Amino acid sequence: MRMRTWKFVPMLALFLVVHEASAATKVKVGVLTSMSSFISDFTGQGSVEAAKLAIEDFRARHPGVTVDLVSADQQNKPDVATGIVREWFDRGSVDVLVDAPPSPVSLAVTDIVRDKNKVYLATSSSHSDLSGKKCNPNTIQWTYTNWAFANGTGKAVVRQGGDTWFFLTADYAYGHSLEKETADTVKAAGGKVVGTVKHPVSASDLSSFLLQAQASRAKVIGLANAGGDTINSIKQAAEFGIVSGKQNLAALALFITDVHAMGLKASQGLMLTTAFYWDLNDSTRAFSKRFAGRMNGKMPTQAQAGVYSSVLQYLLAVQRVGSPADGAKVVAEMRKLDWFDDPLFGRTRVQENGGVQHAMYLAQVKTPAESRAPWDYYKILQKIPEDQAFQPKEQTGCALVK
Known part of the structure; x- marks a missing residue:
């Protein structure tokens, strides 16, 4: 298992105007992804880079909030994934889990997230049970469903x-x-x-x-x-x-x-x-150009766009709440906005089942x-x-x- 840690400094100015959180606010994002498998091309390192871009854009607007990021390869094995997630939550101070494909992994980790009262942004798993039969107050299925x-x-x-x-x-x-x-x-x-x-x-x-x-x-x-x-x-x-x-x-x-x-x-x-195409509009093209600059010219997939969008909106919700400690409270805050204008997906909202609606x-x-x-x-x-x-x-x- 390989982990990396980054810290970010402000870059580009960004959109939503909200109340400033305490300068002591700290958030830790964990990107659990697939680095060397049949799905690594549309998740993998691109998911990590998308999260980094979201953190940079958020920090440009809210420099008083410290955001760290860790990442790991779950090898498409639920037992490996759940071991990493428990370690992150119990000893790594991770507040939010992002990505975590494929479906057997996502269905396994969502229960841990609920039990630990953290947040899971399911950006690449399309299994409809995540916002259906296995829904919970701490998981959001962001990008697409089957x-x-x-x-x-x-x-x-x-x-x-x-x-x-x-x-x-x-x-x-x-x-x-x-x-x-x-x-x-x-x-x-x-x-x-x-x-x-x-x-x-x-x-x-x-x-x-x-x-x-x-x-x-x-x-x-x-x-x-x-x-x-x-x-x-x-x-x-x-x-x-x-x-x-x-x-x-x-x-x-x-x-x-x-x-x-x-x-x-x-x-x-x-x-x-x-859910996403890089050439849809000026906003998707601008993001994709930045992403491609870090990924040897590759354009982002819809799953990687989902990572950027969900991490950005999560951080904005934490900033409004003032702390990432209560995961269910942060998710409830994300639902409060009803419809909002997301930079990549346009008109968007988070529903009470954890399913996100957008075009x-x-x-x-x-x-x-x-x-x-x-x-x-x-x-x-x-x-x-x-x-x-x-x-x-x-x-x-x-x-x-x-």
């Missing part, structure tokens, strides 16, 4: 004629949840699920699973996986002639780093739902001819309004919703 992915991509593909589906699903909690949410959406839109197959996480050879999908003759093969698994699925599907054989792929959780890794020739035409976007990957510059990869087809992009809180199964 329901949001399914609602955007599933509906759009069915409307375009993709009414029969076969799922290629990663065999862990995240994949199971994403398949279920999308299957429910497909059926509600008038489509039909003709089959499903589960594949091991990080499997290098998906041929037997793809052949089952091909044999189903479903119009759409839904990829309920992420990161390297999604990339391998798409590349190997092309080798088997699946797309040229008139079956379409629906990447249910695609990240811009996945597209970059595959190239536009392999990924062109794929539809996806995303999502239905996008399509450009062809090589359409792309004008490096990382110019998406065509935005539709903005899904913030009041429609996420599952209604009354339907999430969260006991905190009255």
Whole structure:
């Protein structure tokens, strides 16, 4: 396990005007991420850098608040992750946990956060139970949910004629949840699920699973996986002639780093739902330029944008409350704002189930001819309004919703 600690000094001036906290206020942020796995490209070091940028921007406006940061690699193992989190909370004085993918890790650490009365900003885990059946007063699911992915991509593909589906699903909690949410959406839109197959996480050879999908003759093969698994699925599907054989792929959780890794020739035409794109507006472009300057030219993923946004809003809430000591109190303060203007996600609010509402976007990957510059990869087809992009809180199964 590798940990690093940074301290920050003021840089850029920032937005919200709030009451100044005591000069003695100290906050410690812990970024628990994946540094060397199939999801490290869309979380990993980029999540750490995004948190650092948020801290710098906050400190520029509130130099009287001391903010430290630690980070660690949880190796995608719940036992490793929970060990780190307990150490951080019990002896490391960490106040807020950020990131912590994938779903088995996030579902494990959320209970510890509640018991220790800290705060968990779940920025990269999309498992809907985090703001549903396992919701608690200390966890906020910031960036996206499986329901949001399914609602955007599933509906759009069915409307375009993709009414029969076969799922290629990663065999862990995240994949199971994403398949279920999308299957429910497909059926509600008038489509039909003709089959499903589960594949091991990080499997290098998906041929037997793809052949089952091909044999189903479903119009759409839904990829309920992420990161390297999604990339391998798409590349190997092309080798088997699946797309040229008139079956379409629906990447249910695609990240811009996945597209970059595959190239536009392999990924062109794929539809996806995303919470963030670097080229949406002046604010997203300004942040992304700074981020890319620290990440060898890489643009931020939606998960990394979620880290920046959530850490910034958390620190502003701590500053208003005056102390990070009572995690549930800080989360309650974040909910008080109702709708606020976030620099990356626009009109945003935190609901009582811990789910965050903001706009999502239905996008399509450009062809090589359409792309004008490096990382110019998406065509935005539709903005899904913030009041429609996420599952209604009354339907999430969260006991905190009255």
